[in-house]
Amino acid sequence: MPLNRRSFLRTSALAGAVLSGAPYIRAATPARKLRTALIGSGWWGKNILKEAMASGRCQTVALADVDATALEVAADQVNALSGDTPKIYQDYRELLAREKPDIAIIATPDHWHALNTIAALRAGAHVFVEKPTGHTVNESRAMLKAARESGRVSQIGLHRRIGPHHVSGMNFLKSGAVGEVGMVRLFAHGGGDVEKPAPNETPPAGLDWNLWCGPAPLRPFNKRIHPGGWRNYLDYANGQLGDWGVHWLDQVLWWSGEKYPKRIFCAGGRPVRGPAVLNDKEQTSDAPDHQVATYEFEKFTCVWEHRRFADNNSEKHKIGAYFYGTKGVLHIGWRDGWTFYPAAKSGKIEHGNAQLQEPDGHNLALLWADFMESIDQRRTPIAGIELAHRASVLPLLGMVSWRVGRSIAWDAATEQISGDPEANQLLSRPYRTPWVYPTA
């Protein structure tokens, strides 16, 4: 792409620049705080950064994003919220080299998590990175290794580990009130229809599309991908299973104490969205519009299902986990909190309300506070990389099974798929030059 050279020059010119313009008047910030940088300065990254700013303990020193416009907007918003004037970088490597932040928040699309995280840890930063850890299993393993070697704190954005109704729902579940649980069903349903291809375009001015794609395949730019749509493109993420699936599968690990499933089978496709399209002129997304994945654990079976069509009110809940026990069914959900449906006719429905930060319905403030405390105390955070690695691997293994079209047996000791070289190949993927796949 002719874009490469020009965008490199632009990046260099922009590196380290502080956005000028009429400053908005604010009270001065107090001195020594944790020097915090954000890599991936879009909607979610800024949600995390807002918690850093709200904590009063962080100074936003730098922002990175491949989209210069997003950077300008983010720098302006940071200034409005905190009075800080962060330096801006289109290339995260330059940010890390020049700023040496105490904390790096990483909220890029999934395909960037591994390289961003490993580089940030090696630059000496504590890392708060979004889930899932990696885009393929071996990226996640390399991240885990780098985290162990760094001695830094790594918090992964699994805020459902600390969300109040998840904690109270989990306490209810672990109290034995649900009885013996033999099966778990996880799900995230929503509406959708046939997908028509959208025209490819030249990337908007200021967006370094080559760097956005980074180690992943360079698809033609399409506004359906950026901003906000990349989760449905398997080059950059893993669809619903790789998004909602991580949260709910993590809840299963949290509840059960089991560390991994023995066997995984996943089926799904795009019967409603239609065949994936990708040509010079136009493209569609390519993530499955529905998937069903079965995870066979030692003591129970767990089923994941998502559907992005036929949105209706035929079911009580659209998102969450059903724990099926001998005493009843516990649903842990999102905005609907948790609800216990007793098996006994004389039993009483019990309920715990959700306590979320709106408008986006998360609990990042609690997770950020835990991150700060973990840094202070040099302890493992509540959503540390060890457990987040195990949770992230589950949807990624689901995707491997879906791709090869057969069940796979997971050997957790070696983190290999037993007796299936083809499936094992899919634990990694080729990187685009000059990027190098990280090794564990």
Add this chain to the structure above:
Amino acid sequence: MLLRKSFLAAVIRHLTGPALAWLFTSVQAADWPQWRGPQRNGISEEKDWLDQWPAAGPKIAWTAKVGLGPSSFVIGGGRAFTLGHADGKDTVFCFEAATGKSLWKHSYAAELGDKFFEGGTTGTPTLAGERLYVLSRWGDAFCFEAASGKIVWNINVQKQTGIRVPDWGFTGAPLVLGRRLILNIGESGVALDPATGAVLWQSADKNAGYSTPLPVARAGRTLVLMGSSQSYLAVNPEDGKEAWRVRWVTEYGVNAADPIVSGDRLFISSGYGKGAGLFRLGTSEPEELWKIRTLRTQLNAAILIDGHLYGVDGDTTSLGALKCLDLASGTEKWAHKDFRTGAVSGADGRLIALSGTGTLLIAPASPAQFKPTASAKILDGKCWTAPVLANGLIYCRTTSGDVAVIDVRKK
């Protein structure tokens, strides 16, 4: 009553200042033929209407369902028009303005476009004489006979010009300005021949903003102002040449609220935490006078009454507040909280405010306080559309397409 188009074209080329304002009022006084009303300032010409109603609530003249989208109403010639989306199609609705009787409709295939919201039509038709102009989010432009719904012409401007569709689709209403139909498409607009739909000029293939082109006559010439993806800018309507721009970078390129011009002052505002700015218009680039963060109009522009701005601060994801600010200084006068992302229009020194959750409020437009004389919950669901007062009726809708028309005529 209505000027013939050729005469209109001849007149408009020679008009400036107050004379141009006269032109926009030359349709029936109480009509609301275009986005933000006859003067494009969000203020109705209506006088002598009911600003109070009984405890039981106002009289509902009629209701309707028009499908998904926050498209507003235009009213003229006894007809009311709006747009909505359902089942893979947008529909243009023509109602009898007083009764809601369906006069005609026209549907065309369109995507839902539900990026970060429920989707549906976001633009508003424009009534100019006996013609109704419609621009869809995806570039389908129509000219209808307003009376019959017969298509005079129809082109897809996106395909015709090759200009990209911005993230939420084309949203600004068409502006009829003499021999030009100006659309907020591309970096700084596209002009079509209103008679045929032929492209007269087009701007660069960059993301458009979401405001409606606003004609402003000053210093002997008329310029058209619009929000682009990274600026508010002004172009010469004759040839599309840019006259000036104010760099104004808003998240996702959402420069949606129309600019407000008062004398030589230019007020612009956008959401996502961006804020507002006041500029002095001169002969070249506008000069910044102040910037504030206390009025962030994400969707609908504020209205200006007697030197005070009344508008909604906050995004659709926030609790929002209806606010009053002094234009000269930017000082906040009052804030009516939890208004959500509703919208406000004005008439005869009063505010007509529809909260984001469907409560209609009437209050004197006063910097001293917000003290409604009437209030009623008239709709359930999200309301992102400014209420429209025309001929004694206030047209309100939800984004899901429930329409409630409130009768405020004095008998």
